[in-house]
Amino acid sequence: MGMTLAEAILAAHVGAPVHPGQLIDVPVDLVLANDITAPIAIREFEKIGVGKVFDRDKVVLVPDHFTPNKDIPSAEQCQQVRLFARRQELTHYFEVGRLGIEHVLLPEQGLVVPGDVVVGADSHTCTYGALGAFATGMGSTDIAVAMATGRIWMKVPPTFRFIYRGERRPWVGGKDLILYTIGKIGVDGARYMAMEFTGPAIESLPMDDRFTMSNMAIEAGGKAGLIAVDDVTRAYLAEHARRPYREFRSDPDAVFAETLEIDVSEIEPQVAFPHLPSNTRPISQVGNIPIDQVVIGSCTNGRIGDMRLAAEILRGRSVHPNVRCIVIPGSQEVMRQMIREGLAEVFLDAGAAISTPTCGPCLGGHMGILAAGERCVSTTNRNFIGRMGHRTSEVYLAGPAVAAASAVLGRIAGPDELPAPWA
Amino acid sequence: MKLTGKAWVFGDNIDTDVIIPARRLNMSTAEELAKYVMEDLDPSLAGKIEPGDIFVAGKNFGCGSSREHAPLALKGAGVACVIAESFARIFYRNAINIGLPILESPEAARRIRQGDRVTVDLSTGIITDETTGEQFQSEPYPEFILQIIRAGGLIAKTRQDLLGGAA
Numbered sequence: 366m367g368m369t370l371a372e373a374i375l376a377a378h379v380g381a382p383v384h385p386g387q388l389i390d391v392p393v394d395l396v397l398a399n400d401i402t403a404p405i406a407i408r409e410f411e412k413i414g415v416g417k418v419f420d421r422d423k424v425v426l427v428p429d430h431f432t433p434n435k436d437i438p439s440a441e442q443c444q445q446v447r448l449f450a451r452r453q454e455l456t457h458y459f460e461v462g463r464l465g466i467e468h469v470l471l472p473e474q475g476l477v478v479p480g481d482v483v484v485g486a487d488s489h490t491c492t493y494g495a496l497g498a499f500a501t502g503m504g505s506t507d508i509a510v511a512m513a514t515g516r517i518w519m520k521v522p523p524t525f526r527f528i529y530r531g532e533r534r535p536w537v538g539g540k541d542l543i544l545y546t547i548g549k550i551g552v553d554g555a556r557y558m559a560m561e562f563t564g565p566a567i568e569s570l571p572m573d574d575r576f577t578m579s580n581m582a583i584e585a586g587g588k589a590g591l592i593a594v595d596d597v598t599r600a601y602l603a604e605h606a607r608r609p610y611r612e613f614r615s616d617p618d619a620v621f622a623e624t625l626e627i628d629v630s631e632i633e634p635q636v637a638f639p640h641l642p643s644n645t646r647p648i649s650q651v652g653n654i655p656i657d658q659v660v661i662g663s664c665t666n667g668r669i670g671d672m673r674l675a676a677e678i679l680r681g682r683s684v685h686p687n688v689r690c691i692v693i694p695g696s697q698e699v700m701r702q703m704i705r706e707g708l709a710e711v712f713l714d715a716g717a718a719i720s721t722p723t724c725g726p727c728l729g730g731h732m733g734i735l736a737a738g739e740r741c742v743s744t745t746n747r748n749f750i751g752r753m754g755h756r757t758s759e760v761y762l763a764g765p766a767v768a769a770a771s772a773v774l775g776r777i778a779g780p781d782e783l784p785a786p787w788a
Numbered sequence: 789m790k791l792t793g794k795a796w797v798f799g800d801n802i803d804t805d806v807i808i809p810a811r812r813l814n815m816s817t818a819e820e821l822a823k824y825v826m827e828d829l830d831p832s833l834a835g836k837i838e839p840g841d842i843f844v845a846g847k848n849f850g851c852g853s854s855r856e857h858a859p860l861a862l863k864g865a866g867v868a869c870v871i872a873e874s875f876a877r878i879f880y881r882n883a884i885n886i887g888l889p890i891l892e893s894p895e896a897a898r899r900i901r902q903g904d905r906v907t908v909d910l911s912t913g914i915i916t917d918e919t920t921g922e923q924f925q926s927e928p929y930p931e932f933i934l935q936i937i938r939a940g941g942l943i944a945k946t947r948q949d950l951l952g953g954a955a
Contacts (some may be wrong), residue, residue, distance in 0.1 A: 412943050488853045506943060514946065
């Protein structure tokens, strides 16, 4: 019997065919944690008593959440992570000024390649599925064990296949496709499953948009969000990959637990209303909702493609007087490229703030916290109660095009509503 | 092992930001986190939970982030057990790993009411609503999960495995 992409990667790692539901003990290619999850992982790691991590080249620590340190307790958590990285002589510890948001940074640095099994103490570790890797988020204790042993137990997930057909409309990108999908299946629609994104509309989707889609697999409860390697992936890897890699794909006779076909030509730019990512509406049905803030960035939409799209809309226009627009490039490299291409100037001219790379406001850490009752259009991934600040504040999730257009108009809006910049 | 406590009933999709908001993640011990458990749903809840109380929720409990702080905060607050229609995957692993008992039972999740006295028999998986007299059988744990629970959590099990059972 054939295997799906997810099953094929796991099978190659355990050296035998696998089937959904099977419990396996898998060797991992990379283990990841951040400044919030690593302190607990380190505490638990020390209890195991092995002394050294299993491979200092394969444990990656990225202090990206509350950095640059937002307060004293956060500074102390980062210090713990830093000292552990030094003690363990980790090859891949990233410091402020040389880092990025972990899920933007790792692919960019070529640390993840197709066919890898990656576990990270961060739920958005599933981002790397866009490269044809099996990557999944776990908690700190699981990561402590993976750091110690280089292995992790998991259940082989059944695969939910999504087939996207048709031409994308103007301003519709990966964020809109994934929000639409989550809106269709719900926040537990792919619970425990590997999601596999396939079809002609995926083949024509740029790499940055693919990362956005895989990134949000967790918002449907998915264990992973995979896309098979194709020429788009190979072109990306030619620039970034640091290791040889193996391409896998679903066999023609693979068994999928579920399949959903989606005609993307019917999809408008999407907005997910509070307080669930599945609470989606097409932009034409949003109504008049005034906003106070716009955030453009995060592990979901902090890549150069996202910055280019936002800048295209903000070029020659101004952020609405009632709005704070905060642009957060996902890594130092994205920031550098943004400056090189003149995008930083576009954002500054428009009256937007530019931040150093950080998860910051996405999870209500810092760099743009909302007061009671305030509303934000954000290119991030979650709009749960209190996610970006006060428990009565509201987050509306959207792609960079809608976010930038909303920043200009002061209400949730699509780019089609904008007057020409010279008008 | 039997646990008895008062039920706190919640709806579907209780996410980890609601269980413990990220702004509290600049701390990491169960005792510290306990003070802020569920604060964005009800800021006064943490002060009302008594040790041994039992959480009962709908589907997809613990969805969202991978933060182990969520089950730690619940454990620190004295929550003895969480019963839900279903759990999000990462929360399920985290709870088992840190020794917070969790049970899946759609019937119990639907029938138990706020404030009912509930008894949970962890060895049989039988949930009893003492207030109404109703009994529910929860989903049994897979053998591998039982091994983690018997060992006293994932770290203890890993130590045993690494020491070849000599511990």
